Amino acid sequence: MDVLTLWVWIWHPSVYQLETMAKMEVKSSLLDNMIGVGDMVLLEPLNEETFIDNLKKRFDHNEIYTYIGSVVISVNPYRSLPIYSPEKVEDYRNRNFYELSPHIFALSDEAYRSLRDQDKDQCILITGESGAGKTEASKLVMSYVAAVCGKGAEVNQVKEQLLQSNPVLEAFGNAKTVRNDNSSRFGKYMDIEFDFKGDPLGGVISNYLLEKSRVVKQPRGERNFHVFYQLLSGASEELLRKLKLERDFSRYNYLSLDSAKVNGVDDAANFRTVRNAMQIVGFMDHEAESVLEVVAAVLKLGNIEFKPESRVNGLDESKIKDKNELKEICELTSIDQLVLERAFSFRTVEAKQEKVSTTLNVAQAYYARDALAKNLYSRLFSWLVNRINESIKAQTKVRKKVMGVLDIYGFEIFEDNSFEQFIINYCNEKLQQIFIELTLKEEQEEYIREDIEWTHIDYFNNAIICDLIENNTNGILAMLDEECLRPGTVTDETFLEKLNQVCATHQHFESRMSKCSRFLNDTSLPHSCFRIQHYAGKVLYQVEGFVDKNNDLLYRDLSQAMWKAGHALIKSLFPEGNPAKVNLKRPPTAGSQFKASVATLMKNLQTKNPNYIRCIKPNDKKAAHIFNESLVCHQIRYLGLLENVRVRRAGYAFRQAYEPCLERYKMLCKQTWPHWKGPARSGVEVLFNELEIPEEEYSFGRSKIFIRNPRTLFQLEDLRKQRLEDLATLIQKIYRGWKCRTHFLLMKKSQVVISAWYRRYAQQKRYQQIKSSALVIQSYIRGWKARKILRELKHQKRCKEAATTIAAYWHGTQVRREYRKFFRANAGKKIYEFTLQRIVQKYFLEMKNKMPSLSPIDKNWPSRPYLFLDSTHKELKRIFHLWRCKKYRDQFTDQQKLVYEEKLEASELFKDKKALYPSSVGQPFQGAYLEINKNPKYKKLKDAIEEKIIIAEVVNKINRANGKSTSRIFLLTNNNLLLADQKSGQIKSEVPLVDVTKVSMSSQNDGFFAVHLKEGSEAASKGDFLFSSDHLIEMATKLYRTTLSQTKQKLNIEISDEFLVQFRQDKVCVKFIQGSQKNGSVPTCKRKNNRLLEVAVP
């Protein structure tokens, strides 16, 4: 648990959870539930038997991984185990190497973390023989790293491309062999590049020596490369037609028939997987198609057959049997058929501007054909690797961290071992060397450096074998090259001879012809063979084909034919075919090329931190659950695993510099905790003494402490974890105590403040309550007292009043009793009447003095003194007025009486009806204005009238024709109405009063009036009269009165501003209008038309 975790643990709210986690961490260890021993270093006793037993025991319990220190041994289970699930990935993620049971994920995690966190480039070296599980292991490492490294769209794409490069390379580079159904027939080293955060950026793949001979020939029970079978099984009919292929494997000579089908392998499905992977990796459609075209061309090349044909010069010449296949190949690859045909028939050798063309015999033609097929395929494979590299290479130029994964063919011992096995085994030899160098040698050297006592362990250093093969002057490869380049006849035998000469004395070289006397009698060695005693065992190599394979010759005619192809990919695969770049120098041999690339690889690996996975194959049958002890024993031996353990055990399993060691464990001892003042080394010494670790368990180096046994380390770790827990608990305890105390103090302080405030508040409230209660009580008492006093006072007052009343009554009773004798029973009425009489008397007496004048028009009347006399007062006023009027009337003579009667009559007739009336009131009615009696002029008239004349007056008679007026004397007698001429006094008209029906006049201030006569009467013959008089009111009144007294009928007097007057037959309307003042105050009369007479009244 680091400091960070510790603090998280302390501070994090979910302490409980972390606590349990921490406990889990403490418990978990490699040692838990161990089957056998997880780390061979812990094996007791250590020998080959126990070693194999331990492996077997673990294998039987599905524990296929076992450690030797940091090296992982992996035993191929040959079945899928549930130990690679995402949960397992999570389990191993960020865990200590020794924390969980051994697993390839633990090694991958360790490598990835030290790459990411300590910036150390890593390499993972996976070794083991064919079928031991190297390729699977490399894929597991890659998938683990892919699972734990960063995420994101871009990163995921890089990961996907890196992972998907595997199916493509496996299809083209893997094949079924007797040892492995998916045997890698090439070496592969892949550098995965990461950025500083540990996110993958890309990768670079290097391939080593493809076993190209497999293209043309496969050993019994083995297959050609997967891709051929996948293409024929999985391609659609259309694609096959396009590639001019048939689905039947037996149609192709290059495909061995006996094991075309592999159990549990679906070639068709794999073809789809490969195409899909190619797409993911970034192959364009046309690129993928080109690749398949090359594959098809290789396949079809095998079907070209040759027949001998004798030439004139007696030499045999080869001819193509059936040109159909050739034609199709040429169509597929766009090569001129003639060019290719010629290339299969002739060989041109160029030397110093000389060209020599020789014909090829049938054997040479076949050789040329196969060489072309092999070259085409192996170059295609290299092109594929380069193409994949192009896709997966890191896009950025930033500094990269690198993790290399090496999956190279394992050590091989076949019945017939040829050049390929020699090369492969050489490579394994080199890998063993680097392993030895880096583990054993480094280990020992470090001990020496650190001045640690070291019991030397003899281990086999295979440098001597490497030297045998690769030595530049007398190494086997150098010999081979020399032989190949040598002029003259060169055969495999001459090569063997040379080896026999040069290597004869070498301890690890054997041959029948060897000059080494030790083996002279060794007849077990066949001819044309040599044997090398490899670190992993003796291998017998057949020299046949060594020279050829090393030369790796392709006739120039063929490479030129290929270069001329219209197929862009094929053209690019044979750059040396370009005639412009003719290079007379021989190309480097296969052996030297391989040696160089192995050397580069070794150099590369040496710069990185190595991690080893050593794969072991449990049986030869590719079967699960079978553990063939002898087979395993053999592998353990040649892998040097036992030696590996011994070195580990003899030395010290763990070492660490003093400072970090002290830093890590100082809490385990009081003297060193929390700070050690002195040098780190003495601190560690004190620490270890204190912990009583047995002295043999550790050793002090110059700068490091060496711990012999991992168990000691585990103990230390356990103690540390326990101590850390204790410390954490302590810190937690103190912190919690401090936190609680601070909290408590704060609470206490707060409590004091709160209680003070509360008390104050409570007291205030209580005081206010008491105060208001006191006030209430006080007011009640005061009220009560006041009411009591009031009651008393009221009582006293009422007593006084009662006494007064009683006294008054009492006095009254007393007085009445005393005076009763002086009153009669009706005295009250009398007094009342008397008083009334007195009042009335007084009223009348006062009225007498206040009487108003006797004038009937005097409105004065004295005011009423008493209300009850109101009606009397009014009656008295009425009586007085009547009396006064009577008095006034009594003074009149008969004459005056008559005048007043007439005036009264006039008033009744005209008051408020005729505007002329008010002016007539003051004028006395004289009646006879014309004194006919006295005037002699009217003597005749006077004589004619016998009756009494009531009116004699001059009036204007209005001429009805023009409105002009003529003066007439108007006379009214008791029975008649007479009109007489004013001048002569002659009577003009006489109308009996009974014939007068109506008098009409206007309402205005004029004197016009019309006298209407009864229709049909004599007088009416001339029509009605229209007059104007100054005394209209008087005349009308008198006419009315006379008519009434004589005829007893009321004369109809019409007052209207428009009335009709009968003129003979016509009726004329007399209309009164408001006239102007210009004619003075005299009204003017004008005839307007037949029907209208207009009177303008000013």
Ligand SMILES: Nc1ncnc2c1ncn2[C@@H]1O[C@H](COP(=O)(O)OP(=O)(O)OP(=O)(O)O)[C@@H](O)[C@H]1O
């Ligand atoms: N961890 C494993 N779990 C299950 N099966 C495995 C495992 N490792 C290997 N195998 C099986 O063993 C077979 C051979 O493994 P692999 O191809 O990795 O061998 P190799 O060491 O690469 O051989 P070669 O050197 O021939 O390439 C695989 O096809 C697989 O069936």
Ligand SMILES: [Mg+2]
């Ligand atoms: Mg492999």
